[in-house]
Structures are given as C-alpha cells and as structure tokens.
Amino acid sequence: MGMFKTTEEFEKVIVGFFQLVGNTPIIADKLLESKMVIRFTYTDPDLVVVVDCAGEKTEVRPHDTETKAVVEMTMSSDIAHRFWFGMVNLTKALTRKEMVAKGPIPKVLKLLPAIKPSYAMYPQYLDANGFGQYNITKAYTPPTA
C-alpha cells in the first residue's frame, strides 16, 4: 500500500495540483507552447489523468482513457508524489522502469525546465489545501479539533 489509501484521495491531490500548475502563467505558457497531451497512468491506487496542453489553456481530465495522448507515462502514485517534491532521481526511475514513458521523450525532457518552479509549489499547495499530511518535507502535525 502506498502513501495514498484511495483513488479519490490521490485524485483530489494530483488533479488539484495539475490545475494549479496549469493556471500558473510562468509554467503554463511553456506547457501550452509544447502542445503536448500527456496521459498519466498511476498505480497503487489506480488513476488515469490526461493533461492536455494542445488548446488555448491547459485542461486536466481525470479518468480520460479516450483521448489520443502524445506521451504516455506510467508510475506509482508514490513515485509521482515524490517527483513533485523534486525528490525522485529521474535517471534512476526511468532506468529501473519505476517510471515508464512512451512517446517523443526528448520533447518531454524539454519540459523539465518549465516545470521546475512546481517543485517549490507542491508542498505549499498541499499545506494550503488541507493535504498537509502528505507533505513529506516537514513533520506532520494533525489539525486540532
């Protein structure tokens, strides 16, 4: 069992974060320039999310298994979670198939500089949206009644 116990909980966290990233101009502008459509297939718990940058604004669509994606990325929810903290050794994760990517990989790698600001945003987003228990950069203090 990973850090997230249910699909619903992971969906709330990751979809909300993707929407935040998609609405942050410094990142979104570069994502939209790429015209990339990426499908993330997560395991443990299972979830599919499409991030569609092909239009005028970034769209985040959970459970979208129909759209033809340019890039397909598969990983566990824990790896995804740690990635957005900047804590995943990307080279190792790809070599060891902890992350599997299909599609024009060089184009995906070119997005790494664009999403760099999101590593600092993720823990702040978790804290600000009631997901503080998932913020692994600090000791968690449960909210008092």
Add this chain to the structure above:
Amino acid sequence: MGGYAGQILYVNLTSGAIEKKPLDMDFARKHIGGLGFGATIYLDLIKNHPVDFDPLSELNPFVLMTGPLTGMKMNGVARWTVCSKSPLTGFYGDSNVGGFFGAQLKFAGYDGIVITGKAAVPSYLYINDDIVEIRTAEPYWGKDVYTVTDALKEDLKEGQKSGQALVIGPAGERMVKFASIINNKGHAAGRTGMGAVWGSKQLKAIYVNGTGKIKIAKPEALDELRAELKELYADSIGIMALHSAGTATHMDVGIIGGDIPIKNWQQTEWDDIDDIGPTVIEEKIFAGHKTCFGCGVACKKSAEVKEGPFQMEKGPGPEYETIATFGSMCLNSNIESIAKANEICNRYGMDTITCGSTIAFAIECFENGLITEKDTDGLRLTWGNSDAIVKMTEKIGKQEGFGAILSLGSAKAADHIGGIARDFLTTVKGLEAPMHDPRSAHGYGLAYAVSPRGACHEASLTFEAEGGLIFIPEIPELSADLPEGSEDRAQLNVACQDYGMFFSNCAIFCNLGGSPLNATQAIDMVNHVTGFDYTLDEILKIGRRLWYLKRGLTNLFGARAKDDRLPNRLMTVLEAGPTEGSVPDMDRMLAEFYELRGFNAEGVPEKQILESVGLPELAGLLHL
C-alpha cells in the same frame, strides 16, 4: 580467436627503433584489453627504475591500447585508452576516449602502441598497415589541432581515403599540465595531461591508415545478441535523450537533485541555468549530430556561432562537463562563449574540465582580492564575465601572462597565488573534480577520493550506478535500492570498481553508449567477439586485479591516505537547494572502504592482498 588485431607496436623515439610484437593470447585472456593491457605493460616498463622520474622526462613511457570490441560496428564500443605518469598530478594517469582512431589502428593491424624515449626533433608516427615510420613533424609543429588534423589527412591520404589523426596542440607542445590528445578535432583523451607527455617527447601526432578487418569468433551468436540489443536500445529513454541532446541533457536533469556545481561549487541553484541548457543550445549553437565509429547513439553534437564576439566555425560542440565548467561554475550564462571556450580547448588541446574549473577557481581568487587586474594582464576575472573567461582560456593555451600560472592546474596555481587560495580548490590528488556533486550522491565522494587518477566520475561506475544510469541485476550492489546518505557506499564503490574495470577499462564499453547493457549482455558480447568464455566471476576477478594495479601504481608514485580526502569546498554544507544540509560522511566511507580493500593505515593495499589478486611484483615494489 577474434576481436584482436594480433600485434602491439613498440616505438622508441630516442633510438628510432620500431618493433612489432605478436599479442600473446594468454596475456589477452588474462587482461582482456584497454587499461588491462596498458597498466600491466606500463608497470613492466618502469618496475626496474627509480619511480621518482619526472613525468615530462623521456623515462616516462606512454601506452595506448584498444580493447577487443574496438572497431566493431556496434553501439558504445569505439573507445580506447591511454596511460602514463600524469604531469598534472604526479601520480598514475589515464584517459579513455572514443572517436575513430582506435578502430583505424586495429584495421592497420595493431591492438596498441607503446611509446618510450624522446625524439630529437618534433616528430609524428606514420602507420599505414605494415608500414610504420617516425617522420619529422616540422611542418605541423606549433599549429593547432584542427589545422594539423586537416593537414595530415590531406597530406597523407591515398586516393580519396584518409586515415585518422591523433594530435596534440600548442598546449601539449608547451607541456601545459592538462594538455589533451585529440582525434577528429573533438574526441579528447583529456584528463590527467597525457598531451603534455607527448609534448615532452616531441611527439606531435600519430597518423594511422588501416585496410584490414577484425575477425569475429562467433558471428552468428553476435548477430543474435545484436538483434536482442536493437530492441533494448530502441526502448531506452537514456539513449533517446543522449541521441537527441547529447550529454547536455544533464543540465535539465541534474539541476533537479543538486548535481550541478555552480559558482565554483558554492551553490546548486541558479536562475540562469536554463540559458545554458539543451533548449537554448538547440536554438543558438546546435549544428548537427556526430558520433564515434560504428555507434548509432550519436551523442556528440556539432556547434556553430555565426556572428558576434564568440564567432566560431562549425565544429565539435561543448558537452555537459564543458558546459558546466565554463558555464555554471563561472556563473557564465552565455552559451556562445562556452562553445568558443570549448573550441579554444580543442584547438590548443586542453582538458575542458581542468581548464574551466581552474578559471572558476581563478575568478574566486579575483573576487576575493587575492589577484587583481595587474596579475591577470588587465582581465577582470569576475563571475559571469564571458569575454574574460574566453580570453583567459586562450592565454592558458598560449601560456601567456597569468595564463602560464593557470596552465599548471588549479592546485599548483593556488600555491603560486598563496593566501586562502587553497580554500577554493576542488581537487583530489591534484585533479579537478568533475561536474557531479557528492553532496547529492555521497558515493561519488568516495569515488573521487580513492580514484587512482584523482577526482573522477568515470574512474569506476559509481556515477552511473548511484546516479541511476545503469542497472546491473546480476551484481547485488549495482541493483540495490540504497537509502540516501553514506550507508553502503563503500560496498557500492568496490563493486563499481571491480565491474567498471572490466566494463569501461578493459572491454572498453562507453559508459553512456553501453549503459543499457546488463552484465550478461556485456560479457556475452566480449565472448562472442573473442571466442573466450569469460564468466561474471572471472571478469570481476580481472577487474579487481586491474583496480589494485592502478591503485598500486598511484601508491608507487607516492599517493597515501592523506591524498584520499575531498577538498573542503566539496565538504561544505550548503544552506539552500536540493542538497541542503547534506555532506558525505567521508570518515565512515573511507574506513569501510579501507577495510573492504585491505589497505593499511597509509592507504596502501596489504602485501598479501596484492599477492592474492595476482600482483606479486607490485606487492614486492610497494612492500620492500
């Protein structure tokens, strides 16, 4: 038997004697090739003489060796090796290089060349299959690598076919301590100053033209393996990234975890980092893909700067290490200037890691008032001053003014500058550290500390294993999921040294182009080509023996435990960034490593250890 050309060429530049000796196949089986041959032959040549000879004297032999796979049309096997006593460090030095020279040498019928003595006049070695001659290099002496490479190919071509030239530039002639030897203008045997050894021997170049072929012992089995590997390579994201953007890809990936040194290792974050990353490289300087012999990975990139102060003609582009040393290390965000500095290093024949790191060191000295514009011939060596960085690179190549001081390397320059200059050093055993921060992966710290040639990320496979580029399921230490920190890094380093000596020193796989291979595939490839029947256990034993041999050579030249330390700069805790608060526990790792390797307190392998791995002569020399 297959894979080998079958002869080793011995050239005495003092007497002019040239001898072709048949390769003993028992020797080949025992040492595989590359530095397995090179370091063994080198020890044999120096063992009966006092070892305190000047690396720039005629007493210092130079050994160039290919491996059994060099010349095969396969990914990641074009490489060959050189070794000698290093003019930069004073210890054992070696270098590993790709390109086309090694393949051509084997087609001419030689597995390697052993050079001794010193020529009376500037000379080059001419090899055209069976014809081997020492010729005058007067027309080429004083000229840069690009000019001489083109001239030799033009002057010596037969019909439309040119051979391969291996050349030193003016830096090598002047014995700049980190001079390199360069094939095809951009494939450099860069580290540890082997070009200065050539300069001291008045050897300007080796030109080789070969028309032979290398036999494959089991061609059907090799074809089957090739088919299997074709799919493996097609699916490898690392290979895709290397093909697309080359090693510069690491600018985007390495910055996430704090691997890229910035401002002479004082920080791991920098707002301008993307200005020297692969996207900007593609926009501003990219001019095409290049490769080594027979390799489809094609990780090399050409560069061109069409106008402006850093204009340069199309030629080899800067790789990751060069981009970092002349870029992030100097807070220089001008990619054209980095391409220009790279071109100057190639033309003069200088190692870009040492050169760029030495300039970053000098900038810090300047910023701290240890040197002024009076010392630097009017150049304002300040952070990010791309114009001054490029000009200083050229002054180093010419040994002009302050460039002559920096041409000694940063460690000796620090002695000259004095004051707190040594605090800014990033050297181990006198060799400047490569652009991978041990605070992001502690095992690198131990790898740098105990590497026989000084701080180096390619002296074993620790960088590839801990960094995640390779995964070797047959070897537990190279497939373990290690916790963060320094735990188990001594075991990791030992395994990476033993397997690495086989992989990239003896069989001479490219650490990048060969990265998708597991041990079974790598060993099978060597077996199918040579006809030998190596097992994993046997290649690890051979690798272990070579590692002790290289370590012993460095010990023989005086290295001791005090030389196995990281400089303070690399051990300084950073207060921000991905590696915040992290430094390698060197005391723990070194103690564990010394125990595992059977070193005494002085850092010398115990006599019985050396005897047990098959190095009794070395044991006798180190334990009189």
